[in-house]
Amino acid sequence: MNHQADITRTMSAQGATLDVIQATPAALWGDARDACDEALRQGHAFVAILRGMEAFADDQVLTDEDRQRAARYRQAGDRHNFVLGRNLVHYLVRPRGIATPCRFSIGPRGKPFLPDAPAYNLSHSGRWVACVVSHDDAVGIDVETFARLKDYRDLLGAVTHPVERRCIEQARSEHGLTLFKRCWTRKEAILKATGEGLNDNLQGIDVRLEQHEPVLDHPMPLRLMHLTTDHDEATIALALNPSVPGVVAMFVGEPR
Structure with missing residues (x-):
């Protein structure tokens, strides 16, 4: 992988490793594939996170049906995100x-x-597109910019478990929004991992906001992780089988 700018490794409290690769657009698509294959060979999950990579949206590798679907998007950003996915x-x-x-x-x-x-899951929001790849089917990812979010407190009753709501409401005002974003993205990642999508039972799932990297047994065994970036605009949550020993995350974007 000749185009990596930086690699860091951390160890979670649960023993999982997280390797973070900061890469330039030159990493697409060869270096990204090499990193993905190596991660999977070690039994790890691989995550590719793209920011501002609209120029790489290539509809030549799409089916005719998907090209027609892409053409129906009215907003260029939505069309690029679909194609990039x-x-x-x-x-x-x-x-x-x-x-x-x-x-x-x-x-x-x-x-x-x-x-x-391998199994995979996709998410996109704003100029961000993310894909997680794993040998285990129980995998989901959610990236959110919350660009259209107004007052998060209006959503607490519909989204949060009672324990989560108390955690958010008792937090200092400047941390309430951060906790809500963590809650929302964790739940989306869980429901995408289970294949359910958003449902009417969001209040029945407690994502343990007080824990940095919780391991849940409901609605199925899942480890929840957050992938931080040097951009404040996106919140990224990952849900995967607790038996997966590590994650390799490659962030691809123009250097700041």
């Missing part, structure tokens, strides 16, 4: 050397997958 799956998840466009299958709970390939 398909690009991430094409270049990171599929077996090497396959040039034909991806054709996705849908699992029993509506979660897309590629037959005979």
Whole structure:
């Protein structure tokens, strides 16, 4: 991986490693694929997080159906994010050397997958697009800029478990919004890992806001992790099987 600017490693309280790679756009797509393959070879999960990479949105690797779907997006940003999501799956998840466009299958709970390939999950918000790849199907990721969020307190009743709500309401005012963002992204990551998507039982899940990296047993065994960036605009949460020993996260964007 010749284009990595920096690599750092941390060890969580649960024993999982987190390797963070800060990379320039030159890492797409060769270095990113090499890092993904090496992570999976070690039994780890790989996360690619793109910021401001609209120029790399290539619809030539999309099916005709997906190109038509992309063309229906009215906002250029939404169109780029959709195409970049398909690009991430094409270049990171599929077996090497396959040039034909991806054709996705849908699992029993509506979660897309590629037959005979690792599991993956996608998320995008604003100029951010993220993809997690793992050999374990129980994996989900959520990236949020919360650009349209007004007063988070209006959502507490619909979103939070009673324990979470007390934690947020008892926090100092400047930390309440941070805790709400943590709560929201953790829940989205969980529900994407389970394949359920957003449902009406958000209040029934306690994501243990007081813990840095909790391991849950409900709605299924999952470790929750947050991936921090040097940009304050995005909150990123990851949910994966607690047995996964580590995560390799590659952030790709223009140098600040």
